[in-house]
Amino acid sequence: MAQPTFEQIVNLAKKRGFVFQASEIYGGLRSAYDYGPLGAALLRNVKDAWWRSMVQLRDDVVGLDSAVIQAPRVWEASGHAAQFHDPLVECTSCHSRHRLDKLDDPERCPACGLRGSFTESRDFNLMFSTHMGPVAGEGNLVYLRPETAQGIFINFENVRRVSRRKLPFGIAQLGKSFRNEITPGQFVFRTREFEQMEMEFFTRPEEAGQWFDYWVEERRAWYLDLGMRAANLRLRAHEGGELAHYAAATYDVEYRFPWGWDELEGIANRTDFDLRRHSEFSGKDLTYFDQAAGKRFFPHVIEPAAGATRAAFAFLIDAYHQEIVRGSARTVLRLDSRLAPVKAAVLPLSKKPDLVEVVERVAGLLRPRWDIEVDVTQAIGRRYRRQDEIGTPYCVTVDFDTLDDQAVTVRDRDTMAQDRIGIDALAGYMADRLGG
Ligand code: ATP
Numbered sequence: 001m002a003q004p005t006f007e008q009i010v011n012l013a014k015k016r017g018f019v020f021q022a023s024e025i026y027g028g029l030r031s032a033y034d035y036g037p038l039g040a041a042l043l044r045n046v047k048d049a050w051w052r053s054m055v056q057l058r059d060d061v062v063g064l065d066s067a068v069i070q071a072p073r074v075w076e077a078s079g080h081a082a083q084f085h086d087p088l089v090e091c092t093s094c095h096s097r098h099r100l101d102k103l104d105d106p107e108r109c110p111a112c113g114l115r116g117s118f119t120e121s122r123d124f125n126l127m128f129s130t131h132m133g134p135v136a137g138e139g140n141l142v143y144l145r146p147e148t149a150q151g152i153f154i155n156f157e158n159v160r161r162v163s164r165r166k167l168p169f170g171i172a173q174l175g176k177s178f179r180n181e182i183t184p185g186q187f188v189f190r191t192r193e194f195e196q197m198e199m200e201f202f203t204r205p206e207e208a209g210q211w212f213d214y215w216v217e218e219r220r221a222w223y224l225d226l227g228m229r230a231a232n233l234r235l236r237a238h239e240g241g242e243l244a245h246y247a248a249a250t251y252d253v254e255y256r257f258p259w260g261w262d263e264l265e266g267i268a269n270r271t272d273f274d275l276r277r278h279s280e281f282s283g284k285d286l287t288y289f290d291q292a293a294g295k296r297f298f299p300h301v302i303e304p305a306a307g308a309t310r311a312a313f314a315f316l317i318d319a320y321h322q323e324i325v326r327g328s329a330r331t332v333l334r335l336d337s338r339l340a341p342v343k344a345a346v347l348p349l350s351k352k353p354d355l356v357e358v359v360e361r362v363a364g365l366l367r368p369r370w371d372i373e374v375d376v377t378q379a380i381g382r383r384y385r386r387q388d389e390i391g392t393p394y395c396v397t398v399d400f401d402t403l404d405d406q407a408v409t410v411r412d413r414d415t416m417a418q419d420r421i422g423i424d425a426l427a428g429y430m431a432d433r434l435g436g
Pocket of ligand 1: 147179181188189190191192193194195196263264265266305306307308309310311
């Protein structure tokens with residue numbers, strides 16, 4: 001099946017209200033987006049699926065929700081204050097700015113096509129800064145976190161103590177991160193405000209290698225389990241020069257986006273860099289005492305770091321299908337039911353009050369357990385098409401026979417097969433298919 005084009009995805013996202021331009025009524029804020037009802041549900045489902053697999057289903061990982069703004073020393077210790085730079089060039093002709101390391105041709109401006117028009121490249125720190133309190137000044141300069149990971153490292157000892165965990169164990173966190181990207185773009189792929197899902201897995205130094213291999217495979221499997229097609233997913237090892245200053249080894253999980261392979265998630269062996277640095281900078285001992293071995297050391301860290309907004313976008317692209325059904329085109333999002341924003345739509349065949357009344361009763365049975373939608377407008381064929389386009393796995397139709405047989409027709413999004421199910425048995429039928 002051919003990949004959808006970038007335009008098809010953006011058009012669907014806008015038309016159905018997955019994503020809106022931020023500040024749209026004021027002319028929009030460039031490269032910033034708001035998630036509409038369906039997009040918010042999809043994003044929440046992606047985050048829930050991550051949390052379930054990383055925290056809820058595991059005995060060796062616990063959760064955390066740390067502050068976006070931390071003491072500035074955190075970013076000195078992490079290296080972000082000194083090292084979190086991208087090389088920035090500006091075109092002297094059209095004044096567009098670009099990341100030098102991301103240009104296909106470092107001599108040619110991709111905006112206006114001129115050659116040799118770039119300024120000298122300069123380092124640009126990607127952290128957003130602001131001030132704490134009413135007076136802006138040197139002393140109260142703070143940063144919005146550019147990753148959620150550091151909130152975990154600085155809480156290592158707090159969490160270890162209260163959760164009474166022994167190595168190996170992990171701390172997971174998801175939430176907003178901010179980077180003043182020079183060239184945001186490709187819709188929600190790279191934005192300045194985005195959501196991350198990160199987990200720091202603390203191990204004995206000698207076990208870090210095996211846990212690294214474990215987490216690379218585990219994270220790849222997560223995307224596959226949620227229905228992403230294997231042909232669109234690959235692992236890529238970072239080469240020597242590409243490795244971050246803190247990493248001994250890194251694999252990227254990459255997705256085949258409409259513009260080519262690009263990063264979904266990075267899994268890094270961060271060694272003991274972070275705990276060691278935070279110990280040095282804070283003066284607090286962040287070593288671990290291994291009772292069995294009778295020694296103290298800095299744990300090593302394996303970090304799977306994913307983007308929630310980026311993953312939601314990739315799942316949307318991967319689910320997009322266009323097909324011809326009985327001579328007419330149908331767009332269908334084949335989202336895994338765990339990710340689908342709406343699990344079932346309840347539709348009366350007509351707007352007749354006695355049918356609508358049954359629809360309300362059926363909806364009332366399903367609503368406490370699943371996200372459902374009731375739609376009474378338009379011809380039934382159009383309503384099916386809309387539900388296919390937003391990825392709703394099941395349409396439950398109440399028709400005139402329902403009044404006699406107390407049964408409804410359940411239509412499967414992917415096969416379009418229809419089952420006649422008694423209203424009494426409907427919740428059980430759905431639970432078998434949707435879980436919950
Ligand atoms: P890049 O090199 O593309 O700027 P990175 O390698 O610095 O990204 P990480 O620091 O490893 O990214 O961040 C982990 C994950 O967070 C990324 O794999 C991605 O999914 C997500 N992410 C990072 N930056 C952004 C962004 N600007 N917009 C959306 N998601 C992002």
